[in-house]
Amino acid sequence: VNCEVIAVGTELLLGQIVDTNSSWIGERLATAGIDSHYQTKVGDNLDRIVSVLRIALERSDAVIMCGGLGPTQDDITREAIAQVMGVPLVRHDDIVEVIREMFGRRGREMADSNLRQADVPEGATVIPQRIGTAPGLICPVGPNGERVVYAVPGVPYEMEEMMDRAVVPDLQERSGDRSVILSRTIRTWGLAESTLAETVQPRLDELDRRGNPTIAFLASGMEGIKVRITVKAADEANAQQLLDEEEDELRAMLGDIVFGTDSVSMEQAVGRLLADQGLTLAVAESLTGGMVGSRLTNAVGSSEWFRGAIVAYDSQVKFDLLDVPEGPVVSEDAARAMAAGVRKVLGADVGLSTTGVAGPTEQDGMPVGTVFLGMAIGDHVEALETRLPGDRDRVRQFATISVLNLLRLRLLEATRN
Numbered sequence: 028v029n030c031e032v033i034a035v036g037t038e039l040l041l042g043q044i045v046d047t048n049s050s051w052i053g054e055r056l057a058t059a060g061i062d063s064h065y066q067t068k069v070g071d072n073l074d075r076i077v078s079v080l081r082i083a084l085e086r087s088d089a090v091i092m093c094g095g096l097g098p099t100q101d102d103i104t105r106e107a108i109a110q111v112m113g114v115p116l117v118r119h120d121d122i123v124e125v126i127r128e129m130f131g132r133r134g135r136e137m138a139d140s141n142l143r144q145a146d147v148p149e150g151a152t153v154i155p156q157r158i159g160t161a162p163g164l165i166c167p168v169g170p171n172g173e174r175v176v177y178a179v180p181g182v183p184y185e186m187e188e189m190m191d192r193a194v195v196p197d198l199q200e201r202s203g204d205r206s207v208i209l210s211r212t213i214r215t216w217g218l219a220e221s222t223l224a225e226t227v228q229p230r231l232d233e234l235d236r237r238g239n240p241t242i243a244f245l246a247s248g249m250e251g252i253k254v255r256i257t258v259k260a261a262d263e264a265n266a267q268q269l270l271d272e273e274e275d276e277l278r279a280m281l282g283d284i285v286f287g288t289d290s291v292s293m294e295q296a297v298g299r300l301l302a303d304q305g306l307t308l309a310v311a312e313s314l315t316g317g318m319v320g321s322r323l324t325n326a327v328g329s330s331e332w333f334r335g336a337i338v339a340y341d342s343q344v345k346f347d348l349l350d351v352p353e354g355p356v357v358s359e360d361a362a363r364a365m366a367a368g369v370r371k372v373l374g375a376d377v378g379l380s381t382t383g384v385a386g387p388t389e390q391d392g393m394p395v396g397t398v399f400l401g402m403a404i405g406d407h408v409e410a411l412e413t414r415l416p417g418d419r420d421r422v423r424q425f426a427t428i429s430v431l432n433l434l435r436l437r438l439l440e441a442t443r444n
């Protein structure tokens with residue numbers, strides 16, 4: 028089976044948005060072993076969509092169309108497919124119900140135009156919507172349905188979810204390939220992408236020779252660097268086992284920079300370690316202004332181990348509330364005193380602190396990005412000076428994740444002693 032991609036949307040042609048969907052789909056098809064020779068972009072114009080779809084169906088077994096499934100007048104992918112199939116659009120009452128319910132849950136009025144999303148070309152199968160309001164479509168074309176058109180939404184995460192759930196499996200079934208493709212992402216913090224790639228290079232070389240699993244790096248800014256493992260196997264159990272083995276292999280090479288897999292966040296990783304060790308945490312924040320506390324409370328179950336945070340922004344608050352000795356507050360001493368102070372004031376086992384220069388101007392003769400992170404565990408108090416890159420926003424975000432990572436590393440050490 029070979030499959031091509033048509034991205035629908037005038038804004039793609041005008042350069043207002045970049046067609047990342049086609050690239051993502053291209054990569055997915057490649058890992059699934061499905062040939063794909065063409066990608067087309069077309070504006071929101073019925074005649075032109077019909078025309079590129081006809082051309083695509085002449086040369087490919089399958090076509091994936093993304094975008095144009097929304098409720099507005101310029102969303103006409105459904106109409107175009109129906110025209111090419113030579114069938115009418117039929118409104119599905121069950122889809123109408125699902126859409127009504129989604130609007131009801133969000134407490135919003137539903138415009139009548141939303142009902143257009145319940146229109147399905149006669150003979151097509153619906154891919155039920157899980158995230159957005161638009162269902163996807165699997166549309167057989169030709170006298171015996173030997174060709175197929177898939178329609179998926181334009182919104183990237185809706186599209187990705189439907190591709191993995193319905194489109195790729197359907198394509199594999201058509202190609203007689205029953206194998207299963209699964210991915211797992213290893214989350215890391217603390218190494219540059221190039222250094223990380225060098226560290227695992229020997230493994231990458233070996234996998235290149237074997238062809239399965241495959242590894243991809245995704246630099247994700249504040250989310251760290253993700254290492255994605257993709258495996259192909261005869262069934263789910265085998266795929267999971269391959270993933271487990273490869274994860275072990277990579278973890279052994281990467282060591283402590285790995286803080287979790289898939290959707291595990293830094294705060295969840297920290298929370299898990301605290302919970303395991305039966306420790307509670309308190310935070311004193313200056314330049315992060317509450318961001319550390321905010322991230323920590325993202326973690327489900329944080330009430331078990333998070334006591335609270337004090338945003339001690341003004342120097343006087345640091346002196347009065349946290350017992351920081353008078354003097355420069357962007358300093359190692361201040362960071363230490365803040366961590367020890369908040370630990371005591373909030374009655375926690377562990378105190379963390381951030382103080383530094385977020386910018387845009389320097390402070391006390393210290394350049395923008397100078398940040399001190401403090402940590403107090405029992406009587407042991409330490410501070411770390413770092414220089415963080417970027418503008419005010421990035422410095423604050425980096426400081427937030429850096430202090431969480433500092434704690435994570437210490438807690439990991441503690442488990443080894």
Ligand code: ATP
Binds near residue numbers: 035036039097098
């Ligand atoms: P909606 O129900 O939101 O209208 P839709 O299926 O009609 O979804 P579009 O209206 O085409 O999809 O696109 C919705 C949004 O999804 C766009 O504004 C854009 O942000 C994003 N998007 C659409 N197509 C692409 C693409 N090819 N690559 C990346 N992003 C895209």
Ligand code: MG
Binds near residue numbers: 098
């Ligand atoms: Mg739309």
